[in-house]
Amino acid sequence: MSQSRKRIFIADDHQLFIDGMKLIFGRHSDYEIVGSGSDGHAILDFIACHEVDIVITDINMPGVNGIEATEKIKLINPSIKVIAVSMVNDYASVHKMLQSGADGYVLKNAGADELLKALEFAEGGEVYINKEISDILLKGFRFNQSSEAKRIKAIREDLTQREKEILGFIVKGYSNQQIADTLYISIPTVKTHRSNILSKCDVKNTASLVRFVMENNLLN
Template sequence: MEAVKRIFIVDDHQMVIDGLRLIIDTISGFEIVGESTSATQALDCLAALNADILLTDVSMPEMSGIELTRLVKKKFPHIKIIALSMFSESQVVAEMIDAGISGYILKNTGKQELIEALNKVSSGQNYFGQDITLQLMKSFKRNQDESSRLTDREIEIIRMIEQDFGNKQIADMLFISERTVETHRKNILRKTNTQTVVGLLKYAYERKII
């Protein structure tokens, strides 16, 4: 007989916690061992409660779900984390995935989807709701389309910028004029919709250009 999976819930709205408790209490194989409206308090409680799954809100006042996820995965790597949110923005989902979540579902989801998410995550799989998956696919395609507009020479210059080469150094290495390098840089910023080197490098890192 499989052991019951122990769940801890953190959300800054008690009503959300109460609603989740009503649903989870009807699902066999799971039990809620703790809850909190404070992410900081939740972090302290997890050490003593031996939870298997953490259900966490994404947007909380004192600590975001992203930061909480990073801390939990660092301190308690065995805990599986499912994010709960009202929003499905691809950037937020991507940051939560990078932090270490195993699932992401919207708060307006139905009971069956919550059950499916809990079952999959508890068995070692990942779960992302249909709306979330669609947003991620759209974002991936959009990023591919944006990156594909960059020429090989522009990508080459981005990689040189990342190595902190100035316009003159880039011009000398590529056997082109500084004016041409400057034109390339302006085109790169325009195509990537960035205004600074920091913004450009962030764009390039996120899209695996560098």
């Protein structure tokens, strides 16, 4: 058997899908299916003992799902190409799958030619998404931007004038003592304001607060 053939592992909890993949790749001399399984555990167990070039995986599977499996695959061997083939078409899932390191995303309503195209893209070092997936990502991104903008606006309106004043000093690196001296208030009062500001901005510490303020232009 030629060593140039790309070795594929397929993970899906529907055997009918796996059988269909075997028929598709059985007609292509560039690829060979070296293994299959019904969840992410099967992928990880297999690649620990066998050479694999490409993993084709569903997202929603029992045990370790496709997103979790992809993250682990890329940690174990970043050179393995991962193509998601799924019916899942919501923004959160698509975004998480690509963020986890997937090299392509193909919906199950696509044809075999599109899957083969995705493999070619991945082998060439590119990430494959078609127009439908691109539209899903764009709409989700715009929605998230809009939601985040509303959240920032609400935080800005919720901060009192005194809290904004103190926040400005915090961003400049003033200590509680310096803020208290500048505003002629007690240190406990400064601490109370600081605690309220952290709570309203939903951050845990001063470093995160300063970063949040700068990234979101909160004081302007």
